[in-house]
Amino acid sequence: MDFSPSERSQQLAAKLWRFMREHVQPAESVYRQQLSGSGDHRHWRQPAIMEALKRQAREQGLWNLFMPELSQGLGHAEYAPLAEIMGHSFIAPEVFNCSAPDSGNMEVLHRYGSAEQKQQWLLPLLDGTIRSGFAMTEPEVASSDATNMRATARMDGDSVVLDGRKWWTTGAGHPHARFVIFMGLSDADAEPHRRHSMVICPLDAPGVNVERMLPVFHDLDEPSGHGELSFDAVRLPRDHVILAPGAGFEIAQGRLGPGRVHHCMRALGAAERALSLLCERAAARMAFGKPLAQLGGNADMIANLRMAIEQARLLTLKTAWTLDTQGSKAALSLISQIKVVVPMVAQQVADAAIQIHGGAGLSDDFPLARLYAYARVLRLADGPDEVHRAVVARLEMKSQHAAKEQA
Template sequence: MFGRSELSQQYLSRVKAFMAEHIEPVEGAIMQGVLHDQGHGNWREWSIPEEIDALKEKAKNEGLWNLFLPDSRLGQGLSTLDYAPLAEQMGRSFIAPEVFNCNAPDTGNMEVLYHYGSDSQRKTWLQPLLQGEIRSVFAMTEPQVASSDATNMETRITADGDDVIIQGRKWWTTGLGHPNAKIAIVMGLTDPDAERHKRHSMVLVPLDTPGVTIERMLPVFGDYDAPYGHGEVSFNNVRVPKTNVIGGLGYGFAIAQGRLGPGRVHHCMRALGAAERCLELMITRGMERVAFGQPLIKLGDNGTRIAKHRMAIDQARLYTLYTAGVIDNQGVRGAASEIAGIKAVVPTVLQNVVDDAIQMFGGGGLSHDYPLTGFYAIARALRLADGPDEVHQATVLRQELRKYRPPRSES
C-alpha cells in the first residue's frame, strides 16, 4: 500500500533536486536576514525577501506548483498518498512550502474554495491563490472561549438582507502578518438555536473591508514568525455580501471537517520531514563533537535515544501514510480515527526528537545558529493547532468504542 506510485516518485525526485540546488544553499542566509530585519512584532514593516519570490517563479516554471491539489487542471493530479512524501520533503525547510505554493493555511483554504466555493468565489479568490499572487488566512480560534470545543465560538455571522454582518474577535490566525494576505475565511455562529453542528458558517472577508482591524501579532516562544505571523484580528460590524458565504449558512462544520482531513496529513508529513532533519543534525553532531575524550554519540544513552527516534519516526510515517490511503479510498469521514490519531502522535514525535537534538547541541541548540528552536516551536504549536492532543485522543476513543456497540435489532 505504501509503495510510491511512479508519479509520486517522479515528483519527489524533482522536489528533492530543486531543494538541493535552489533552496538549501540560500535558506540559512534568508532566515538569518529575516530574523535580523523583521524579528519584531511590527508586522507593517514585514516584507517578503526577493529571493523567495524568485524561487517561487522558478518552481512555477518547472511545474513544481500546487502539488497538494488532486486536480490535474489546477494542480498536478496527485492523490493524498502521492503527495504525502512531497510534504515530508518540504517539511525539512522553513521556506520550501511557500516556494512550491503548498503552504498552510493557503492549502486548506484553496481546498475549501475548490470543493465548496461558488464559481464567483473561485474566480475571485481561488485563482489568485493558485497563482501565488495573494495569501489567505483562516480565522477560527477565539481568545475568550475554549476553542478546543469549536461549538463555543462567539463571533457572530448574522444575515441582514443581501449581506451578512460579522462581529467578533479571532486570534492565532496564521499568516495574518504576511504582506500579501488579502482574504480571510472566517468561521462564526449564525444560528444558536439550530442543531449543534449546523449553527456555524464560513464567510470570505477581504482584509481591507471596513471594520476589520489587525490588532497585533502573537509571538511563539518570543518568535514572531515573520513575515507570516500569528495574529489577533477584530471584526466590528463588518458587512460583506451574502454571496461571500461558503456553501450556505449553517454549513461551517461540514466544510471544516472536509478542510481539516488532508490538511492534517500535510501537517504531519511536514513535521516528519522536520523530525528527519533534526535527527540528521543530532547524529552528525554526536559523531563530530568530542567531550571527555569520546564522541558525544558514545556518551550516556545518546546512542539509544537516536535508535528510539529512528523507530518512532518510521512508525509515525507508516501511520500517516496509512491515513492518507484511507482518505483516498474512504474519504475524510471514513478516516476520522486515523486523522485524529496521527495529529496526536506525530507532533510529539517531532518534539521529542528536536528536544534531544537541542540537548546534543548544548547552548548552540538554543540559538538561531541552528534551526532547532524553530522546529521545536512548530512541534509544540502543532500539539494545539487544529485541536489539542486530548481532543484527538478522545476522537480515537470514540471511534474505537463504536466497534463494540451491539448491533441494532431489526424489528
C-alpha cells in the same frame, strides 16, 4: 495495503529533492537576512528571494502539488512523501505554493466556493500572487470545542454582518494577505453543527482590524505572523458566504482532514532534519575521550528516535491511503491518531537534538529551537492532543460495540 509511491510521485520526489538542495536550502540564510526584523507587522515585507524561488518552482512544474484535483492527479498517499520533503525547510512550503493556511483555503474554495468566489479569490491563491488566513480560534472561549464560538456571522437581507474577535490567524500579517475565511455563529437556534457559517472577509473591509501579532516562543514569525483580529460590524455582500449559511462545520470537516495529513508529513520531514543534525553532532563532538554517540544511552536514544519516526510515518501513510481509498469518514480515527503521534515524535526528536548540541542547540546557529517550537505548536494547532484522543476513544468504543453486536 500498498504504500509504495507511484512512479509519478517518485519522479516528483527526486525533482523536489534536487530543487531543495540546489535552491531552497542555500536560500534559507538569505531569506532571513531579507526580513525587516521589525516588531510592527505593517513594516514587514516579502523577501525577494522567496518570489524568485516561487518563479523557479513554477517553471519546473513543482507547483500546487497538495490537492488531488489540481496536483497533476496526485492522491494523498502520493503527495505525502512530497510534503515530508518540504518539511525539511521552514520556507519550502511557500516556495511550492503548498503552505498553510493557503492550501486549506484553496481546498475550501475549490470544493465549496461559487464560480464568482473561485474567480476572485481561488485563482489568485493558486497563482501565488496573494495569501490568506483562517479566522476560527477565539481568545474568550475554549476553542478546543468549536461550538463555543461567540463571533457572529449574522445574515441581514442581502448582506452578512461579522462581529467578534479572532486570534492565531496565521498569515494575517503577510504583506500579500488579502482575505481571511471567517467562521462565526449565524443561527443560535439551529442544531449544534448547523449554527455556523464560513465567510470570505477581505482584510481591507471596513471594521476589520489587525490588533496585534502574537509571538510564538518569543518569535513573531515574520512575514506571515499569527494575528489577533477584531471584526466590528463588518458588512459584506451575502455572496461572500461559502456554500450556504449553516454549512460551517461541514466545510471545516472537509478542510481539516487532508490538511492534518499535510501537517504531519511536513512534521516528519522536520523530525528527519533534526535527527540528521543530532547524528552529525553526536559523531563529530568529543567528550571524555569518546564521540557523543558512544556516551551514556545516546546510541539507544538514536535507535529509539529512528524507530519512532518510522512508526509515525507508517501511520500517516496509512491515513493518507485510507483517505484515498475509503474517504474522510473512514479515516476519522486515523487522522486524530496521527495528529497526536506525529507532533509528539517530532518534539521528542528536536528535544534530543537540542540536548546533544548543548548550548548551541538553543541558539540560532542551528534550526533546532525553531523545530522544537514548531512541533510543540502542532500539539495545539488543529485541535489539542486531548481532543484527538477523545475522538479516537469514542470511535474505538463504537467500533468495539459494533463488533460485539455482530459476533
